[in-house]
Amino acid sequence: MAIQHLKMVFPQHLMDEPVLFRMVKAFDVMPNIRRAKVSAEGGEIVLDLSGDDEQLENALASLRSQGVDITQLESADK
Numbered sequence: 001m002a003i004q005h006l007k008m009v010f011p012q013h014l015m016d017e018p019v020l021f022r023m024v025k026a027f028d029v030m031p032n033i034r035r036a037k038v039s040a041e042g043g044e045i046v047l048d049l050s051g052d053d054e055q056l057e058n059a060l061a062s063l064r065s066q067g068v069d070i071t072q073l074e075s076a077d078k
Helices: 019-027 053-065
Strands: 002-010 030-039 042-051 069-072
Touching (some): 019 030, 019 053, 042 053, 053 069
Antiparallel strands (some): 002 069
16 A cells, blocks of 8 residues: 655635545545645645555546646655
């Protein structure tokens, strides 16, 4: 099982949508939210996302196609 440490920035049009819930259900990945800042204008989440490599790749591609900006971060334990 792979783990990616990520920063996700969500645009305003997704703020009322259960984006992470849908991602978890559709791609069988597990988020561990480390920090979040959410407002009506948008949101930012720093999280660890774990799953099989293909599941992670597909989950992130799905989020990007919806307008989520995703940045790979350095792991906290490195």
